[in-house]
Amino acid sequence: MIKRVMIVDDSPMIHTMLRKTLESHDYEVCADAQNGKEAVELYEKHKPDLVFMDITMPVMDGLAASRSIKASDSNARIIMLSAMGDEEILQEAESIGIDIFLKKPFNDYKIVSAISKLV
Amino acid sequence: MVKLEIARPDFEGIIDRAMDDVVGTAAGFEVKRLNTATEINFGEVEITGAMLLPGLNNAMLTISLSHKAAEVLIAYMTGIFPDQLEEEDLYDGAAEIVNQVAGRIKSELAETDYHFVLTPPFTIIGRGHRVIHKSRIESICLDYFAGETLLKVELSFIK
Numbered sequence: 001m002i003k004r005v006m007i008v009d010d011s012p013m014i015h016t017m018l019r020k021t022l023e024s025h026d027y028e029v030c031a032d033a034q035n036g037k038e039a040v041e042l043y044e045k046h047k048p049d050l051v052f053m054d055i056t057m058p059v060m061d062g063l064a065a066s067r068s069i070k071a072s073d074s075n076a077r078i079i080m081l082s083a084m085g086d087e088e089i090l091q092e093a094e095s096i097g098i099d100i101f102l103k104k105p106f107n108d109y110k111i112v113s114a115i116s117k118l119v
Numbered sequence: 120m121v122k123l124e125i126a127r128p129d130f131e132g133i134i135d136r137a138m139d140d141v142v143g144t145a146a147g148f149e150v151k152r153l154n155t156a157t158e159i160n161f162g163e164v165e166i167t168g169a170m171l172l173p174g175l176n177n178a179m180l181t182i183s184l185s186h187k188a189a190e191v192l193i194a195y196m197t198g199i200f201p202d203q204l205e206e207e208d209l210y211d212g213a214a215e216i217v218n219q220v221a222g223r224i225k226s227e228l229a230e231t232d233y234h235f236v237l238t239p240p241f242t243i244i245g246r247g248h249r250v251i252h253k254s255r256i257e258s259i260c261l262d263y264f265a266g267e268t269l270l271k272v273e274l275s276f277i278k
Binding site: 011012013014016017020056058082083084085086103104105106107 | 208
């Protein structure tokens with residue numbers, strides 16, 4: 001069951017938008033990270049049920065962070081959220097084991113639909 | 120010898136779709152491109168979201184709007200009332216909008232000579248500012264009306 005979610009993005013606006021959607025559907029945002037390195041550290045600390053991960057971030061990007069999280073927890077569930085959608089990126093995301101790849105922009109429906117596919 | 124001419128992509132149509140997708144989805148607004156003959160009070164440009172787009176034909180994308188327009192747009196996108204938005208919210212919002220629009224444009228230009236990579240977006244602020252390019256460029260400048268907001272989009276290719 002998915003209840004606790006971590007948001008990883010370097011844009012405060014994305015955090016605000018996602019949090020609003022998630023909390024209105026009774027999900028708990030248990031952690032916020034601004035880059036991939038923080039994401040890896042916070043994942044270890046909070047063990048969220050689901051991670052929303054951006055790709056382009058400073059310090060460590062989302063693909064590297066996802067790879068690291070999946071290496072330590074193969075059952076980690078990650079939804080990648082990005083403005084990019086190149087075939088190369090999609091293939092790399094798939095090889096890492098990203099559960100769902102969502103292209104920005106997103107709305108309530110897209111987010112909730114994506115989560116429901118993982119349940 | 121037959122000289123093949125590479126068709127110029129329909130930049131206007133590509134930008135239309137990107138704006139409709141991004142602003143329409145995130146803010147719930149109907150997005151309409153204004154024709155050049157439309158006289159409308161744009162208001163003073165105060166915030167510009169920008170992104171450099173390196174590729175075979177280096178480019179830059181900017182989306183400019185007034186402070187008021189930014190408040191309305193970001194309010195609808197985030198669900199935060201305009202009077203509760205901080206300045207940083209507007210600057211981040213402008214950068215995120217240009218990021219997403221660039222992503223959409225990128226997808227449509229991927230198989231063309233105008234393909235590019237995304238770079239970190241940034242925001243230019245200042246009342247009445249303008250973005251002036253020094254090098255020879257080809258610019259596609261389009262104005263959009265979305266909700267109660269007016270947005271100026273410029274996609275410039277450096278020749």
